[in-house]
Amino acid sequence: MPSDSIVYVIDDDEGARHSLEFLLDCAGIRVRSFPSADAFLKSSPPLSDACVVTDVRMPGTGGIELVEELKRRGASIPVIVITGHADVPLAIQAMKSGAADFIEKPFDDEVMLAAIRSALSQQEEGEQADAARQEVLERMASLSRREREVMDGLVAGLANKAIAFDLEISPRTVEVYRANVMMKMQVKTLSELVRVVTVASLR
Known part of the structure; x- marks a missing residue:
């Protein structure tokens, strides 16, 4: 996992945001949080070496809509969706829309950290592959x-x-x-x- 990786936590529940921030801080992973998907999209933070952890249900743009909007914008950032037990069908829908993973609440800290580290590693590999592909395309041109x-x-x-x-x-x-x-x-x-x-x- 790259040392400059960052996780964007998006949740309208302030307590849940702070809890995840604390977990990631303790694990030595950079973190930045947003109270809504709309605030995240408006901020347009850098998406290289990053992943998103978002609640599936939020006021305004929800987790699934966020996944679809990032996809529409051509962003390949992995998105981990947090869901309550009753929202598992929604989480499956999010996976079909392109989410990297979904985790049920209440979640185990180690399960969350493992999912985040896996997403960040895949993100790095994907970016390296994209860079290599682009280099070959330039040679072909x-x-x-x-x-x-x-x-x-x-x-x-x-x-x-x-x-x-x-x-x-x-x-x-x-x-x-x-x-x-x-x-x-x-x-x-x-x-x-x-x-x-x-x-x-x-x-």
């Missing part, structure tokens, strides 16, 4: 149209001669484009090229 065509053929498993036939160029020319592709994509082997292009295409 540097390819000329013909280099991209040759790369597509290589990734599809075609031999140089087959690519040459499809593009109506000589196999020797394909070799030149292939060398350019490998250099611009910063890979040394065909298998590495296939791997990075496949990862970049995953969405």
